[in-house]
Every structure is written in structure tokens, then in C-alpha cells.
Amino acid sequence: MFIDPIIGAGDHIADRHQRIVEEISTQGWSLMQDYMEPDDIQALNLQAEYHYLNQDMFQAGIGRSDQYRVNRQIRSDHVLWLKHRTDNDPLGRYFQRLETLKTTLNRNLFLGLFDLECHMAVYPVGAYYARHLDCFQASSLRTLTCILYLNQDWKVEQGGQLRLYTQKGNGAGHVDILPRGGQLISFLSNRFEHEVLPARRRRASISGWFRKRPVQAI
Numbered sequence: 348m349f350i351d352p353i354i355g356a357g358d359h360i361a362d363r364h365q366r367i368v369e370e371i372s373t374q375g376w377s378l379m380q381d382y383m384e385p386d387d388i389q390a391l392n393l394q395a396e397y398h399y400l401n402q403d404m405f406q407a408g409i410g411r412s413d414q415y416r417v418n419r420q421i422r423s424d425h426v427l428w429l430k431h432r433t434d435n436d437p438l439g440r441y442f443q444r445l446e447t448l449k450t451t452l453n454r455n456l457f458l459g460l461f462d463l464e465c466h467m468a469v470y471p472v473g474a475y476y477a478r479h480l481d482c483f484q485a486s487s488l489r490t491l492t493c494i495l496y497l498n499q500d501w502k503v504e505q506g507g508q509l510r511l512y513t514q515k516g517n518g519a520g521h522v523d524i525l526p527r528g529g530q531l532i533s534f535l536s537n538r539f540e541h542e543v544l545p546a547r548r549r550r551a552s553i554s555g556w557f558r559k560r561p562v563q564a565i
Contacts, residue, residue, distance in 0.1 A: 360444065364451040367533055371491070372456060376511060376534035378524060382495060383444070387437035388528045392497040394438070395551035398427050399469040407468070407476075422476040424543070426466040429553070441553065445493065449557055458490055458557075465555035470507065474550075476543040478512070481536040481556060488558040489536040496526040497551040507546025511539055526550055 363379055370377035383391075398404050404425035432439045442463075449460045470476075481492050494509070501507070508523040509532060523544075524532055534541075536556060543550075 360447070361451075364448050365455075367448065367531075368451055368455045371452070371533065371535070374513075375538050376513075376532070379531045379533075380527075381529045382531035383437075383441060383529055385529065387440060388497055389499065390437040391441070391495075391553065392499060392528065392551055395467050395469055395497055396549075398467065399425060399549075399551075403427055404467070404469060421479070422543075423474040424468050424470045424476060426468045428464075428466045431463065431465075441495065445555065445557075448493075452491065452557075459559045460490055460557040461560040462558055463555050464558065465553060468552050468554055470543065470546060470550040472547060472549060473545050474543075475545045478510075478540050478542040480540050487537060488561060489556040490559050491533060491557040492536045493531060493533045493555045493557070495553045495555075496530045496532075497528055497553065498526050498548075499528045501525055501527045505547045506544055507548075507550045508544045509541060510544060511541045513539070515540075526552060 363382065367377040367379060404427045407422050407424045407426045429438070431442055433443060442465075445463060449463070452458050453460050482489050498507075503525060507526050509526065510521050510523050511532070511534065512521045514520045524530070526546075
């Protein structure tokens with residue numbers, strides 16, 4: 348199933364956050380169009396292109412710590428990890444908006460979201476990410492995934508969809524989401540397997556994971 352959301356341009360951000368809460372509560376995932384203003388999306392897309400062309404990004408891997416490895420049979424994107432910031436620039440405004448979303452989710456759904464890890468990702472033409480979960484095998488801290496797409500004027504024939512599996516098992520139901528600039532897809536990290544399909548043009552996004560506070564050993 349292909350998903351293409353429509354939401355009025357006049358909707359206030361608080362209303363959008365409340366809608367995300369409701370959709371996460373009822374179905375475990377949410378898709379919001381025009382989450383950031385077009386000028387900010389354009390600026391963030393230019394940042395991603397600059398970092399990619401300047402070779403600031405590195406080949407993405409899988410796993411963490413001593414399990415980390417690069418495997419291009421599984422994923423072939425390039426990433427740049429981002430530091431949280433509160434500057435009044437496009438990236439700072441995005442982080443501030445996510446902080447507000449975190450507060451709204453915790454107040455309504457008691458998810459216990461604590462911090463955010465985040466990277467900018469660029470998929471060259473033909474790059475992909477095979478089906479996976481965002482939770483690491485040895486850790487369940489990642490709770491909610493948020494992906495903001497930066498691509499302007501993306502067309503269906505250009506591919507690059509995020510395929511979100513809404514049911515478990517092979518051949519299970521799924522939705523395909525085009526990476527159109529300004530869209531924010533959010534979903535429970537330990538529940539939904541997903542993959543990135545190959546695209547016919549370069550594809551950019553900012554992926555983030557809200558995490559729970561680690562349990563302290565007594």
C-alpha cells in the first residue's frame with residue numbers, strides 16, 4: 348500500500364504533535380507532511396549535499412561497539428552523526444521541535460523518552476538499506492524512530508521508498524512511503540521492521556532515535 352498524506356498548511360505544530368501521539372497510540376506509527384517549513388528543508392538538504400560532496404560523511408555500518416561492521420550487502424548509505432543544538436538555524440529549529448514532540452509523547456503515552464541520537468544520511472543513486480529493526484540485539488533503549496525527509500520534488504518513479512512492515516513475518520503487509528521533503532515518519536523502534544528501497548536519484552534524510560534512560564545497576 349502506498350501512503351501519501353495530506354494535511355492543511357494552517358495546522359499548528361501543537362496540533363500536529365497531538366496527531367502524532369494519537370497515531371502512535373493507535374497504530375504504532377505516524378506520517379506527517381510539512382513537519383518543517385520549506386525554507387528549512389531546502390537549507391537542510393543543501394547541508395546534506397555539502398557534507399556528502401565534501402566527504403564529511405562515512406560509509407554507514409550495522410551493529411554497535413565491538414559488533415559494529417560495514418556490510419554493503421545490507422546497507423550502502425553514508426551518514427554524519429549530529430550533535431544536539433539550540434541555535435536559531437534550520438537544524439537547531441528541528442531539534443527544538445523534536446524536543447517539544449518528546450515532551451508531548453511522554454506526557455500522553457508515558458514512553459519515558461530521555462535523549463536523542465541522530466544522523467544525517469545520504470543514499471547515492473542505487474543505495475539501499477535491507478529490512479531491519481532499529482533496536483540493537485544487546486540494547487532496547489531505542490524507543491521511537493523519527494525520520495525527516497529533505498528531498499524536494501520527489502516523484503513516484505524515482506523510487507527510494509521507505510517500506511514499513513506493519514505486520515510480522517515474510518510476505519506481511521506493508522506501506523511504502525516516498526521520501527518527500529518535509530515529511531516526518533515516526534514509529535516504535537522495536538516493533539516495525541523496515542527497509543529503504545533503491546532510488547534513481549540521490550536521497551537525503553535526518554534519522555533520529557529517542558531513547559529511554561539506561562537502567563543503573565544497583
